[in-house]
Amino acid sequence: AASSSMASLAKMLDFYSGFNPSPLSIKQFMDFGQNACEKKSFIFLRKELPVRLANIMKEIALLPDNLLHTRSVSEVSSWYVKSFEDVLEYEKVEPTHENLQKFVRDLDLIRNRHNDVVQTMAQGVIEMKENEGGNVEAPTESSIQYFLDRLYMSRISIRMLINQHTLLFGSSPHSQGRHIGCLDPACDISDVVRDAYENARFLCDQYYLTSPALEIQQHSSTDEGIPIRTVYVPSHLYYMLFELFKNSMRAVVEHHNQDSCDSLPPLKVHICRGKEDICVKISDQGGGIPRSQSDQLFKYMYSTAPQPSKSDLHTVPLAGYGYGLPISRLYARYFHGDIVLLSCEGFGTDAIIYLKALSDEANELLPIFNKTSSKFYRATVPTGDWSNQSSDMNARQLNATI
Numbered sequence: 094a095a096s097s098s099m100a101s102l103a104k105m106l107d108f109y110s111g112f113n114p115s116p117l118s119i120k121q122f123m124d125f126g127q128n129a130c131e132k133k134s135f136i137f138l139r140k141e142l143p144v145r146l147a148n149i150m151k152e153i154a155l156l157p158d159n160l161l162h163t164r165s166v167s168e169v170s171s172w173y174v175k176s177f178e179d180v181l182e183y184e185k186v187e188p189t190h191e192n193l194q195k196f197v198r199d200l201d202l203i204r205n206r207h208n209d210v211v212q213t214m215a216q217g218v219i220e221m222k223e224n225e226g227g228n229v230e231a232p233t234e235s236s237i238q239y240f241l242d243r244l245y246m247s248r249i250s251i252r253m254l255i256n257q258h259t260l261l262f263g264s265s266p267h268s269q270g271r272h273i274g275c276l277d278p279a280c281d282i283s284d285v286v287r288d289a290y291e292n293a294r295f296l297c298d299q300y301y302l303t304s305p306a307l308e309i310q311q312h313s314s315t316d317e318g319i320p321i322r323t324v325y326v327p328s329h330l331y332y333m334l335f336e337l338f339k340n341s342m343r344a345v346v347e348h349h350n351q352d353s354c355d356s357l358p359p360l361k362v363h364i365c366r367g368k369e370d371i372c373v374k375i376s377d378q379g380g381g382i383p384r385s386q387s388d389q390l391f392k393y394m395y396s397t398a399p400q401p402s403k404s405d406l407h408t409v410p411l412a413g414y415g416y417g418l419p420i421s422r423l424y425a426r427y428f429h430g431d432i433v434l435l436s437c438e439g440f441g442t443d444a445i446i447y448l449k450a451l452s453d454e455a456n457e458l459l460p461i462f463n464k465t466s467s468k469f470y471r472a473t474v475p476t477g478d479w480s481n482q483s484s485d486m487n488a489r490q491l492n493a494t495i
C-alpha cells in the first residue's frame with residue numbers, strides 16, 4: 094500500500110507541478126472579496142493550492158543532499174506532503190455546504206501545521222553546517238539562498254490564499270469592518286509606522302533603558318497634506334517596519350552609548366506617494382556598516398547564528414535568527430515592491446520600503462518550478478570575469494622594475 098501511495102503521490106506531484114501558479118493582484122483580491130462567492134473560491138483553491146504546493150515541493154527535492162537529509166528538512170518536507178494530500182481530498186468532491194465547511198477547517202489545520210517552517214529550516218541549515226564541519230561551499234550557499242527565498246515567498250503566497258478564504262468564509266466573517274480578509278482598502282501608512290515604532294521602542298526601552306525618538310514626514314505628489322493611504326496587507330507592512338525599527342534602534346543606541354548621556358539622534362521616517370511607488374524611508378544615525386558587509390544582511394546562511402537559547406530570545410530583544418531582513422524583503426517583493434538598505438559607514442543607514450501605488454500593478458510574485466529553476470541547483474559559481482585585484486606576482490614584478 095505504501096509503495097502504491099508513493100507512486101500516486103509522485104504522479105500527482107508531476108501533474109500539479111506541470112501547471113504554473115496563477116498570480117493574483119491586490120485589485121483581484123479586493124474585487125473578488127467585495128462580493129465573495131465561497132463556491133468559486135473553493136473551486137479556485139482546490140486547484141491553485143496543490144499547484145503552488147507541488148511547485149515548491151519539486152524544488153525541495155532538488156536541495157543539496159546534505160541539507161535535504163537533515164531531520165529538520167525531512168520534517169518540513171513531510172508537512173508539505175501531508176498538506177498536499179489533505180487538499181487533494183477535495184479534488185473531485187461536490188461543493189456541498191458541509192464540504193465547504195470542512196474545507197475551511199482543513200485550511201486552518203494546514204496553516205497551523207506549517208507555523209514553524211522558518212525556524213525549522215533555520216535549524217536544518219545549522220544541522221547541515223555542523224555535519225559539514227562548519228564550512229559550506231559557495232555553490233551550496235548560493236543555492237540555499239535561492240531556495241529559501243523561493244520557499245518563503247511560496248509560503249507567504251499560500252498563507253495569503255488560506256487567510257483570505259478562512260477570513261471571508263470562516264466563523265467570524267462580519268468582524269471585518271472595512272477590511273476584505275487581511276486586506277485594508279484604506280491602510281493609513283503613518284498609523285502602521287507609529288504602531289511598529291511604539292512596539293519596537295517598548296522592547297528597546299526594556300533592554301537599553303533608552304530609545305530614539307520618531308519624526309514622520311509625508312510627501313504626496315497628488316493630494317498634499319492628507320494622510321497617505323493605500324490598499325495593502327497591514328500585517329505585512331507592520332512586519333517589515335517592526336524589523337527595520339528594531340535594527341535602527343539597536344544601531345542608534347549601541348553607536349551612541351560611547352557618548353555621554355546627551356540625547357539620541359531621532360529616527361526620521363519619510364512617507365512618499367508618487368505616481369508608481371509609495372516609499373517609506375527610515376533614516377537612522379546608527380553609524381552604518383561598511384558596503385562590503387551590507388549585502389550580507391539579506392543572507393540566510395550569514396544570519397543563521399547558533400540557536401539563541403530560549404531565554405536569550407526575549408532578554409536580548411533585538412537578536413533572533415536574524416532572518417527578519419530577508420523575510421521582510423520577501424513581503425515587500427511579494428506584491429512587486431522591494432526593500433533597499435543604503436548605509437553610510439560612520440554615519441547611519443537608510444532603509445527604504447517600496448510599495449506599488451496602484452493595486453492593479455501589485456501582483457503576487459510567485460516562484461515557478463521549471464527547467465530554469467532546476468538548472469540553478471546544479472549551477473557552479475561562475476569564474477570571475479572582472480579583475481578583482483592584481484595578482485601578487487604582477488605587483489611584485491612591477492615593484493621590482495620601478
Ligand SMILES: O=S(=O)(c1ccc(O)cc1O)N1Cc2ccccc2C1
Pocket residue numbers: 336337338340341343344345347348377379380381382390434436441442444
Ligand atoms: O547595519 S546597520 O547600519 C542597519 C541595518 C539595517 C537597518 O534596518 C538599520 C541599520 O542601522 N546597523 C545595524 C546595527 C546593529 C548594532 C550596532 C550597529 C548597527 C548598524
